[in-house]
Amino acid sequence: MSEATLALPAPRLSAGEALAGWMLTAPAALAFLLMLLAPTLATIALAFTDYELGAPALNWIGLENFAELLQDRGFAIALRNTILYVAIVAPTSVLGGLALAMLIEAGTRGRALFRAIFFLPVVSLPVAMAAAWQYLLHPTIGPLNAALRAVGVAGPNWLSSSDTVLISLAAIGVWENIGFNLVLFLAGLTAIPRELYAAAEVDGAARAWDRFRLVTWPLLGPTTLFVVTITMTRAVRVFDSVAVLTQGGPNKASEVLLYAMYEEGFTYFRLGYSAAITLVFLAIVLALVWLQTRVMERRIHYA
């Protein structure tokens, strides 16, 4: 909706109506102000101070926190690990979700069952599930390594070796995200008109791959874009599994952005520095959202 259409009827509103409007939006506006805007602004302000939890005073230190971020080995590792994690989790769970959705859509029986099974990880409690993963991936008594031993392979120490810890966490991340993506893709698939497939077949697209390439993929465009951005933001937010399973270890091999933020703020009590990390995180998320809206405006259309 453009601004012009909104502005047009405004002069005709009576003062009473305007007041009623304000009153009606007040609860939502107030909640937004108090719960979202104010804390965000406070965090932005904190990022420019040296505030420590329990310290009697705080000083305005300008960009010093950000200068420190640039030299902080821990932060650099956290940023690199987060990017790696997103680079594994996002494509795998998006393509995996799409593949599963097409399989379920093509099947004739047990659709609801499969949908429920794959959606379960999304509704389960991440912390409780992390404990289950800890057992599954346990190097000596875990079923996975027991199975590997049975076929004569010595399984790695999934979560405690710095070689495999990030991949193990990413696998858990894929497991958490794939069901969510599956449901979104299923919704997108059902919205595609059946007759388009019939028309494509008439026009000579006989093979399944051609139908996918010419009909399904283009029509799923908006859904795919949405799924990609939401998966990326969810992956950037990784925290629970790290906090429960590895605490960023060994030797920072699984340190990620949000865990570094938590550690700085609540273990080392450096709230100012922690707020600076939060701002970096916020910038990444905003950039992803901005990218989505830009691409959405430009080119994803039912051409």
Place this chain on the structure above:
Amino acid sequence: MTITTRRAALATPAAMLFMPRVLRAQAQTEITVHYAQPFIYKEAYDAILAAFAKREPGIKVNYVTTPNYEEGAQLILRQAATNQLPDLSYQGFNRLRVFAERGIAQDLMPLVKAEAADPATIGYTSNLLALGHFGGFQSGLAFAASNPVTYYNADLVRRAGGDPDNFPTNWGDVLQLAGKIDRLGDGTEGMWFTWNGDDWMFSALLFGHGGRMLTEDERDVGFAGPDGLASLRLIDRMVKEGGMPNLSATAARQAFTAGKLGMIFQTTALVRGMKEGAGNNFALRTTGMPVIDLAKGRLPTGGAAGMLTAKDPARRDAAWKFLRFSTGPEGQALMVRNTGYLPCNQIAIDDPQYLGQFYRENPLFLAAVKQIPISIPWYAFPGTNSVRVTQTMVDNIARIVEGRATPEEVQRDMAAEVRRLLPRRS
């Protein structure tokens, strides 16, 4: 986090349902007491409160708990900023220094001295007082103490050709035995030493050599010399000779209670949990830590101390009475029986009427009691980077465990990194 301050209880009708007594108009003092780790301590604090209420009916105590020490420290630091401190808080030994240096903890010595000119006569010997002495004054009174001990699987020791009744007492023999257990096959691991989490167990090796974390004047690191190197080399040998796998603490405990790990070196505070976990899987035994230096060797003490934060005189007086009771012989006996920690009052330790029977019936707890004479305070680093230093050390030790660096390289890097984190002094 469960927060049940007096104010919150009065303000929220829901809370009133659970605390109807708050409303009873009585001339009584009400205090708020904070403690961490209710999953370990709840029974102990409840038992102490029940006994305390009989003795001091005019004092009403409300508990506030946090799931762990870390969140407990956050809570107090946050509340100090907003002037909503509880009256008494039980904090981990290694966090006490932060509160002492930030002026939140109060000096308890005048109160102790007011009761007895010589604190030792009421059970506060100088060793026990030292556990809560941080920032240059008596910032806390030790409430629960622990030291590191050896847990071993007697069945695996026997299968590897060892004698469970004569467990080796030096690291050389211990590592040899662990290596034999490791070679039993079938996924069995030799040993595990709690090197991650924090620096506590590393300090057990360092103190065992007679070493120090920082020099006497706290201006430089104390582990850059031969003691520190020997401690790091020992960790290297655990991996190479003892077959120590690269596990997280939780995973190692699970492997041990499942009967797949020969021995595990960790705090005595976990005796209860290990005993329940092991069940009838295998014969669990405990013994003291392998001795490194018989004359100079010491061990760190973990646990919690109560620190006084009340400002109002009446509440301060009531909070002190509670702290005094909880750290007195009666309170300590209740604490030990309900947790498995070590008592922090000499009378409770010496007088058999308090704990004699308990230790006869629970021999697994005895290993730690025998180490009390060589236990010294848990070292807390000075300055605002106190906790970060700990993590820096753990990160560096991880490199040895993963076989990515030699003890010499790790000692050099660890010393350099910790030096940068120490407070700069003019």
